[in-house]
Amino acid sequence: MFLILGGNGYVGTAFQKHLQKLQLPFEVISRAVVDYSDETSLLRLFDQRRPEFLINAAGYTGRPNVDACEVHRTECLQGNAVLPGVIRSACEKAGLPWGHVSSGCIYTGAKPDGSGFTEADAPNFSFRQNNCSFYSGCKALGEELLSGAANCYVWRLRIPFNEFDGPRNYISKMMRYDCLLKATNSLSQLDEFASACVACWTKRVPFGVYNLTNPGSVTTEDVVAMIKRHGLVHKDFRFFDSEDQFMQLAAKTPRSNCVLDTTKAEQLKLPMRPIVESLEMAMRGWVKAR
Amino acid sequence: MFLILGGNGYVGTAFQKHLQKLQLPFEVISRAVVDYSDETSLLRLFDQRRPEFLINAAGYTGRPNVDACEVHRTECLQGNAVLPGVIRSACEKAGLPWGHVSSGCIYTGAKPDGSGFTEADAPNFSFRQNNCSFYSGCKALGEELLSGAANCYVWRLRIPFNEFDGPRNYISKMMRYDCLLKATNSLSQLDEFASACVACWTKRVPFGVYNLTNPGSVTTEDVVAMIKRHGLVHKDFRFFDSEDQFMQLAAKTPRSNCVLDTTKAEQLKLPMRPIVESLEMAMRGWVKAR
Numbered sequence: 001m002f003l004i005l006g007g008n009g010y011v012g013t014a015f016q017k018h019l020q021k022l023q024l025p026f027e028v029i030s031r032a033v034v035d036y037s038d039e040t041s042l043l044r045l046f047d048q049r050r051p052e053f054l055i056n057a058a059g060y061t062g063r064p065n066v067d068a069c070e071v072h073r074t075e076c077l078q079g080n081a082v083l084p085g086v087i088r089s090a091c092e093k094a095g096l097p098w099g100h101v102s103s104g105c106i107y108t109g110a111k112p113d114g115s116g117f118t119e120a121d122a123p124n125f126s127f128r129q130n131n132c133s134f135y136s137g138c139k140a141l142g143e144e145l146l147s148g149a150a151n152c153y154v155w156r157l158r159i160p161f162n163e164f165d166g167p168r169n170y171i172s173k174m175m176r177y178d179c180l181l182k183a184t185n186s187l188s189q190l191d192e193f194a195s196a197c198v199a200c201w202t203k204r205v206p207f208g209v210y211n212l213t214n215p216g217s218v219t220t221e222d223v224v225a226m227i228k229r230h231g232l233v234h235k236d237f238r239f240f241d242s243e244d245q246f247m248q249l250a251a252k253t254p255r256s257n258c259v260l261d262t263t264k265a266e267q268l269k270l271p272m273r274p275i276v277e278s279l280e281m282a283m284r285g286w287v288k289a290r
Numbered sequence: 291m292f293l294i295l296g297g298n299g300y301v302g303t304a305f306q307k308h309l310q311k312l313q314l315p316f317e318v319i320s321r322a323v324v325d326y327s328d329e330t331s332l333l334r335l336f337d338q339r340r341p342e343f344l345i346n347a348a349g350y351t352g353r354p355n356v357d358a359c360e361v362h363r364t365e366c367l368q369g370n371a372v373l374p375g376v377i378r379s380a381c382e383k384a385g386l387p388w389g390h391v392s393s394g395c396i397y398t399g400a401k402p403d404g405s406g407f408t409e410a411d412a413p414n415f416s417f418r419q420n421n422c423s424f425y426s427g428c429k430a431l432g433e434e435l436l437s438g439a440a441n442c443y444v445w446r447l448r449i450p451f452n453e454f455d456g457p458r459n460y461i462s463k464m465m466r467y468d469c470l471l472k473a474t475n476s477l478s479q480l481d482e483f484a485s486a487c488v489a490c491w492t493k494r495v496p497f498g499v500y501n502l503t504n505p506g507s508v509t510t511e512d513v514v515a516m517i518k519r520h521g522l523v524h525k526d527f528r529f530f531d532s533e534d535q536f537m538q539l540a541a542k543t544p545r546s547n548c549v550l551d552t553t554k555a556e557q558l559k560l561p562m563r564p565i566v567e568s569l570e571m572a573m574r575g576w577v578k579a580r
Contacts, residue, residue: 073435074375082372085364127417127431141417145363 002026003051005036005087006058010168011101011157014194015055022198027051031058037083042090053201054098056087062135064167067252069135080138085145088152097151097207099197104158104186104213105256106132106140116186116217116261119209125256133253143209154209155197158260160190163282165289171282172289174223175233181246182220182239183257186213189278196270205268211260214275223279230283292316293341295326295377296348300458301391301447304484305345312488317341321348327373332380343491344388346377352425354457357542359425370428375435378442387441387497389487394448394476394503395546396422396430406476406507406551409499415546423543433499444499445487448550450480453572455579461522461572462579464513469528471536472510473547476503479568486560495558501550504565513569520573 002019006012007028019026027049035041036058046054060079062068069076084100091098106123108131110116117124125132126140146154161170170187174180196212199205224237240246247254265272273281292309296302297318309316317339325331326348336344350369352358359366374390381388396413398421400406407414415422416430436444451460460477464470486502489495514527530536537544555562563571 074372074379077367077375077431077435078372082364082368085367089364127427128420130418130420137417141367145367 001049001051002053002055003045003049004028004055004057006056009057009059011160011190011194012055012057014162014190015057015197018191018194018198024198037078037086039086039090042087043094046090046094046096051096054087054091054096055197056084056098056100058083059101060138066133066135066255069133069138070253073134076134076138077141080135081141081145084142088146088149091152092150095151097201099153099155099200100142100146101197102143102154102156102209103136103139104156104188104211104258104260105136106143107258107260108132108256110184110217110259114259116211116259118261119211119264125258131254133255135253136256150207152207153197153200155193155200156209156211156213156260157188157193158213158258159185159187160193161187161279161282162190163285164287171223171227171232171279171286174220175227179238179240179250180220180224181243181255181257183255184217184219184259185257186211186217186260186262187275187279188213189273189282192272192278196265196272199270203268205270210265210270211262212265212270212272213260213262214272214278215262215266216275217259218275218279222276226279226283230286232283232286291339291341292343292345293335293339294318294345294347296346299347299349300456301450301480301484302345302347304452304480305347305487308481308484308488314488327368327376329376329380332377333384336380336384336386341386344377344381344386345487346374346388346390348373349391350428356423356425356545359423359428360543363424366424366428367431370425371431371435374432378436378439381442382440385441387491389443389445389490390432390436391487392433392444392446392499393426393429394446394478394501394548394550395426396433397548397550398422398546400474400507400549404549406501406549408551409501409554415548421544423545425543426546440497442497443487443490445483445490446499446501446503446550447478447483448503448548449475449477450483451477451569451572452480453575454577461513461517461569461576464510465517465523469530469540470510470514471530471533471540471545471547473545474507474509474549475547476501476507476550476552477565477569478503479563479572482562482568486555486562489560493558495560500555500560501552502555502560502562503550503552504562504568505552505556506565507549508565508569512566516569516573520576522573522576
């Protein structure tokens with residue numbers, strides 16, 4: 001049996017859907033019922049439920065976007081850095097294998113030759129570089145707290161999307177923002193991400209960090225061209241002149257725009273399609289929010 | 291009535307002693323009775339007790355020294371960064387004025403002219419500089435979470451000592467370590483520190499950050515010379531050749547050695563004696579641990 005912390009969030013729901021599809025039993029643990037930020041409560045829960053694996057899909061992201069984390073710094077630090085540390089400690093004590101939904105947003109840019117960052121590269125968009133949003137800083141600290149953790153997967157998600165229109169979906173965001181920042185990014189098709197995470201455990205791939213973005217990268221302009229081609233929205237897209245202008249007019253804190261290397265996940269045949277293919281599929285099957 | 295969180299620790303006990311001396315009523319809140327890391331519990335506590343002022347002397351320091359924080363990173367982050375953020379939020383909601391025991395160990399060195407860092411200088415020994423111990427990083431993050439806090443004092447303590455021999459007392463540590471690192475530091479006589487903190491509130495000095503070290507600074511060699519002169523211990527003191535050797539042989543994480551400027555506190559006549567005077571008094575009245 002799987003336990004999912006944060007199972008009713010945007011990412012957690014994708015895990016639920018995927019486990020249902022695989023007919024694997026799971027239970028969503030809600031914060032209202034179990035205070036999973038507390039190690040003792042977690043250990044009691046493990047003792048009662050005897051899960052085979054735990055998924056931590058809980059975290060603090062900020063609404064409507066990452067700028068909110070600049071204001072809600074305590075919650076952000078608690079949910080993204082301390083919480084994984086607490087879960088690690090409980091899981092190690094209970095001998096329970098688990099996976100943590102981390103973020104690829106702890107990197108900025110790409111390597112000088114244009115290739116992506118691998119799991120062996122240290123985060124370069126973090127408190128330690130003093131160049132990041134509070135959110136990214138907390139996510140990177142969370143990974144520090146997991147370094148050397150036993151029986152633990154660290155799954156890096158980036159800018160999730162799928163075919164369901166909604167406020168957390170990257171494609172929807174692109175369509176709704178007044179003006180866009182030109183950037184190159186690796187992205188994660190959300191359902192493929194959940195599937196790859198679960199596969200880590202069912203295939204018993206080695207514990208450790210995994211970049212779980214779709215192979216490749218796209219520019220904002222690429223995505224806009226696809227949105228237009230699929231006729232998802234009819235409007236003139238506008239772009240900021242520069243990142244400076246974006247920061248001046250639209251953002252409180254810098255965004256991570258980056259390319260990740262997915263060789264490690266690909267070699268283990270974790271199921272993520274090339275990014276353009278997944279974007280095409282999402283737009284072809286687009287389900288508009290009502 | 292004052293509430294003291296962490297009131298039974300090394301620093302909290304000094305607050306108790308001082309408030310007793312002033313005949314000011316206080317209550318020590320123990321973690322076993324109230325989970326003060328939880329905002330709702332704090333608000334309930336405030337509602338029941340109706341304090342006029344809250345002192346946060348709780349924090350995670352690591353035993354026997356700061357190296358332990360490299361291992362207990364979750365507790366360190368929770369106790370030194372998240373906790374002040376939670377208390378801030380509760381105090382702001384309740385309109386309760388309060389003070390947080392921070393640390394001067396978020397600086398390293400001194401200014402190019404040898405003078406100390408003022409409250410206006412950004413910490414230079416923190417995650418953002420990527421040069422620090424995990425403890426200092428957490429303490430600096432804790433101050434970030436308090437920036438702009440209403441009705442809040444941030445009191446910076448550094449390397450506490452007084453006349454009572456003990457494992458947390460700087461003078462005792464100097465006497466017990468096999469080998470010492472040569473460095474220049476600002477220090478805080480613990481009881482004067484507690485007195486200065488309480489005076490902030492009783493004198494209603496403006497809320498904000500205060501360096502509450504004794505004016506001036508001393509070198510390790512100065513302190514050793516005083517220890518010898520007062521005959522506190524009879525042994526040959528040895529020194530590391532360099533900070534590199536210290537790091538190689540004795541430490542897991544870099545130490546903050548720094549000089550703080552105390553002009554702000556002095557101008558408000560917060561009661562801290564010149565450092566050499568306070569050290570002399572402590573050694574003259576030295577009370578050996580049994």
